[in-house]
Amino acid sequence: MADEDLLIRSEQSAQTRALPANIEAEAAFLGAILIDNRVMEDLRTTLRPEHFFEPLHGRLYERIATLVDRQAVATPVTLKPYFESDPALKELGGITYLARLTADGQGLLAARELAEQIYDLALLRELVSVGRTMVEGALDTSEDIAPMQQIERAEAALYTVAEGASSGNEAQQFGSATNTALAMIEHALKSGGHISGTTTGLTSVNEKVGGLHKSDLVILAGRPGMGKTSLATNIAFNAADRLLRDIEDGIPKEQSVGAAVAFFSLEMSADQLATRILAEQAEISSELLRMGKISREDFQKLCFASQRLNELPLYIDDTPALSIAALRTRARRLKRRHNIGLVVVDYLQLLQGTQRANDNRVNEISEISRGLKTLAKELEVPVIALSQLSRAVEQRDDKRPMLSDLRESGSIEQDADMVWFVFREDYYVASREPKRPVESDDAKIHDAHANWAAEMERVYGLAELIVAKQRHGSTGKVRLRFEPRITRFSDLADDALAANSYD
Numbered sequence: 001m002a003d004e005d006l007l008i009r010s011e012q013s014a015q016t017r018a019l020p021a022n023i024e025a026e027a028a029f030l031g032a033i034l035i036d037n038r039v040m041e042d043l044r045t046t047l048r049p050e051h052f053f054e055p056l057h058g059r060l061y062e063r064i065a066t067l068v069d070r071q072a073v074a075t076p077v078t079l080k081p082y083f084e085s086d087p088a089l090k091e092l093g094g095i096t097y098l099a100r101l102t103a104d105g106q107g108l109l110a111a112r113e114l115a116e117q118i119y120d121l122a123l124l125r126e127l128v129s130v131g132r133t134m135v136e137g138a139l140d141t142s143e144d145i146a147p148m149q150q151i152e153r154a155e156a157a158l159y160t161v162a163e164g165a166s167s168g169n170e171a172q173q174f175g176s177a178t179n180t181a182l183a184m185i186e187h188a189l190k191s192g193g194h195i196s197g198t199t200t201g202l203t204s205v206n207e208k209v210g211g212l213h214k215s216d217l218v219i220l221a222g223r224p225g226m227g228k229t230s231l232a233t234n235i236a237f238n239a240a241d242r243l244l245r246d247i248e249d250g251i252p253k254e255q256s257v258g259a260a261v262a263f264f265s266l267e268m269s270a271d272q273l274a275t276r277i278l279a280e281q282a283e284i285s286s287e288l289l290r291m292g293k294i295s296r297e298d299f300q301k302l303c304f305a306s307q308r309l310n311e312l313p314l315y316i317d318d319t320p321a322l323s324i325a326a327l328r329t330r331a332r333r334l335k336r337r338h339n340i341g342l343v344v345v346d347y348l349q350l351l352q353g354t355q356r357a358n359d360n361r362v363n364e365i366s367e368i369s370r371g372l373k374t375l376a377k378e379l380e381v382p383v384i385a386l387s388q389l390s391r392a393v394e395q396r397d398d399k400r401p402m403l404s405d406l407r408e409s410g411s412i413e414q415d416a417d418m419v420w421f422v423f424r425e426d427y428y429v430a431s432r433e434p435k436r437p438v439e440s441d442d443a444k445i446h447d448a449h450a451n452w453a454a455e456m457e458r459v460y461g462l463a464e465l466i467v468a469k470q471r472h473g474s475t476g477k478v479r480l481r482f483e484p485r486i487t488r489f490s491d492l493a494d495d496a497l498a499a500n501s502y503d
Helices: 002-016 023-035 037-042 055-069 076-083 087-091 096-101 105-139 147-162 174-190 203-209 228-248 270-282 286-291 296-310 324-338 361-379 391-395 411-415 425-431 443-459 494-498
Strands: 217-222 261-265 314-317 342-346 383-388 418-423 462-470 476-483 488-491
Touching: 023 037, 023 055, 023 096, 023 105, 037 055, 055 076, 055 087, 076 096, 105 147, 147 324, 203 462, 203 476, 217 228, 217 361, 217 411, 228 261, 228 270, 228 314, 228 342, 228 383, 228 488, 261 270, 261 324, 270 286, 270 296, 270 314, 314 324, 324 361, 342 361, 361 383, 361 411, 425 443, 425 462
Parallel strands: 217 383, 217 418, 261 314, 261 342, 342 383
Antiparallel strands: 418 462, 462 476, 476 488
16 A cells, blocks of 8 residues: 555656746747847757747747748847737736846857757657656556557657657648748759659659659559569669769768668568679679679679678668568668668568458558558658559550559558559560470471560560659659669660650
């Protein structure tokens, strides 16, 4: 009984304990800004109105920031019309309170430190809020007990705090969203390739989709053997390599169209992926590479390529049988540690849902696709998820995939911002090779094989990226060159395009 009383008293003590705050520091900081508006330009910490404990101080800071942004002067006099009727200000003495803020100019001596303290205390208050929610959720057993889901929500909330965002500030004014959109358009205007997002490294694809956009879920699907993983690996390398080159050229990270990449490979091991990328960069057959059938000159090429790859901001996680919750947790850590700007998942059907959804595969895939879209929005990065297609493709004369071929769940199509299909006609033409003729065979057999060889020559090394869904623009096809020897996709040259019957 004594232990129970002690627990109750400690809980009551914790509840009555004041939240972390420093009202005096907030007032001193606002006074410093009102004396010299240039203080805002020197801040190392991005303060927002919700970081202030006193709501009035938050409103004052918001109005000051608006005036400064308009290149107007923010002083107690210019603030007066906006706060004359503010009830909270009247309680503190009315407009004279604004004058009192500037009476003591000591805040000017440590404006940066004051701003950092206000920010840090706001994060501590967020931690208190997250902790309280965690305790309440863990103690509430009135509903189904799902500890893993509670842990997932807790980690998501802690990630939000670590990023410095307020978990209570979910809605934003439309003007703020408009400014973000304008900044994205300006970024596209300044980029040489007119890319508003992260580059794919393929000019023809960038021109079609404008790059990979923040918060987008891109589904890259195809039948086995079409080159899904190869294309995803190519894009991952191109984005990481572009970021590295831009940094070496002195371009700030935020202005680069490249990105650090997290590659979650549930099918292939990290060394297999590394072999693919090495083969592509050294232009050596990955098959010969695995068997060691390479010359000394080829080995030198490999050494040069590996030196470059050592510095690449590309992070491979080959943990098998990951759950969607575990993947999101790992992605958050990579975002926090390495500021990743692109996530690739190979492939969606190998992810696992929660235990609750495991009884129904369609529900499980729906949960996984929603989880990937949520991850893209939460981290504000594009997510490319590879997906298998149903065998219905093989039953048709035209083997080009359609949205209805997406396997196991219609929610994949609904949750995706873009759906890409990889299609290589030469794969199917090669499988239809007739009997190889010998001299004794009749003319029909010779003609049949000659016709097949002509068709194979026409389509060999050509690939299509079918953009079947795109929220940002039109759908259509992009023609690409595929080199199966080194598993590399590249832009199709104009003369090669003209020489073939692709339209």
